[in-house]
Amino acid sequence: MSLRLILVGFGNVGRGFLRVLNEKRETLERKHDLEISLVAVIRRRGVLVDENGLRISELLERESELRWIDENPLDVIREIDADVLVECSPTNVETGEPGLSYIYTALESGKHVITSNKGPLAVDFWGLKKAAARRGLELRFEATVGGAIPIFSTLRSSLRGDEIISIRGILNGTTNYILSRMCKEGLSLELVLREAQELGIAESDPTYDIEAIDPAAKLVILANEILGMDARFQDVKRIGISRITAEAARMAMKHGYKIKLIAIAEEERLEVSPRLIPQGHPMDVDGTLNVISLKTDLAREITLVGPGAGPRETASALINDLIDVSLAVRS
């Protein structure tokens, strides 16, 4: 079968997705009987459309030489003949825009949606889910939480006799990197943050990470999808890591613990805050890794660990979602 794609967002994630799509073209056809045709790309400044399919390698290598035209993205999403919108635009957890409008427009014009953007889901999770369900369309968002960790796809085929009681996780790689180094090397937050910024692990404005905004948005998506909650970003109690001192990290280490920024979703509680984790515990994972741990009535506790970000890692999730959509379209 073949699927026609529109990509919105041509940053690291969007480009990474196209690169992997190109690389996996043969595998997708052979293993999944899936042929992909990219019919439009929407970036901040301009749109590229070819109803016969854009050449991905050309797009990646000679972006600036191509004829990007000035059109309204919403019109393109609405009017182009396509099956799936792949939505990789930048995150805004307060308004969900511009992703929110992109996704609604795609669903309203009968297109399935795959997104890596947590903003729209943190703002209007059930509105989006219902809009998709009403039209029998797929809305997949594996890439929004935990990077390459396949949490949502895992739960579609695993632990189906279990009752999931609660979720705990390390959902932000930047703060995990910072806390790991503070604990291991006894360094101050300021110093490690500066180095992380130089390495490109932290952004120049680190507020989303340090103030736990990013993991709180991800927690909302986990809680709604897995525990069936009706949570929004504002419902999450947030305590960031800005007050963690080198001394606190050193004391934790000395007593067999580490300080981690832990997100928790359970009955009556939605919270992201720094906590002590015993060394050797499944959530004691260093560097930029993310962790998602499910407490259940039978399996007790199942923990998934993986890279929390990165263009290829995010593409792993997007491609798996794409295969899911193709299976849903077939059935």
Add this chain to the structure above:
Amino acid sequence: MSLRLILVGFGNVGRGFLRVLNEKRETLERKHDLEISLVAVIRRRGVLVDENGLRISELLERESELRWIDENPLDVIREIDADVLVECSPTNVETGEPGLSYIYTALESGKHVITSNKGPLAVDFWGLKKAAARRGLELRFEATVGGAIPIFSTLRSSLRGDEIISIRGILNGTTNYILSRMCKEGLSLELVLREAQELGIAESDPTYDIEAIDPAAKLVILANEILGMDARFQDVKRIGISRITAEAARMAMKHGYKIKLIAIAEEERLEVSPRLIPQGHPMDVDGTLNVISLKTDLAREITLVGPGAGPRETASALINDLIDVSLAVRS
């Protein structure tokens, strides 16, 4: 829909499965439209049959009062009208028996099979897979590796665009418990083993664990199913933990490592042996927990952690397999 089950093996795993099946009866019906009827139980001494369905609570509470009859298990498996054999008999990694004959007999008489017994699969993986495929029957074995860790079911719906390059794991809870305590407390193998035996974590004959026989059998199943290898138990290079000293454990800890019994499957290598794992690494997990880590081309490394044994934990895997079988039967 309804499924008729035969259970073979009435030890901890078999009983735990029945207990959970009873407890989840209402959930299975409501959430999965699945009604289960247990038509026969085969234990070492005797068989209990009721084509109208045995009462599970009676079976669990008044086992000795029931009329177990002396029949050939293979005849029962062959002749009773049932849809699924749930095979929980004891493991023998050299012959695969008695499980191997039970499973072949079930498949030959048109019954799907769910097993928690690694013996048959370690001995004759592809023979069994082909026998099932030839007849369009399901053969599920989530419970054979990593206890409640849903590794096989996860890979059926996740990481499908990724190429799995290699597998590493801690596949034996007993030795992980022993090594964890040796590292943390600086104790000798003999001492910790004796305590583990008193706690029921290690068996009175600990050879299967200490000599890495149990994890080697599990590695064969992982390598065949996930990497498509054609491996048998004899192909695994095995080094147990009997030579690990308290001094070695102490030295590892001092330099920021732990000693773990690691199973590895990759091109040209199948091995279980003690290795140094950096503290804070996803495989640095203490106690009786198991770990399975997949290296892939896109997601880099995805690690799953969970309880490696226990009757309820194993039932989590068996019940999920049962739901899988019911879905396959329907489609």
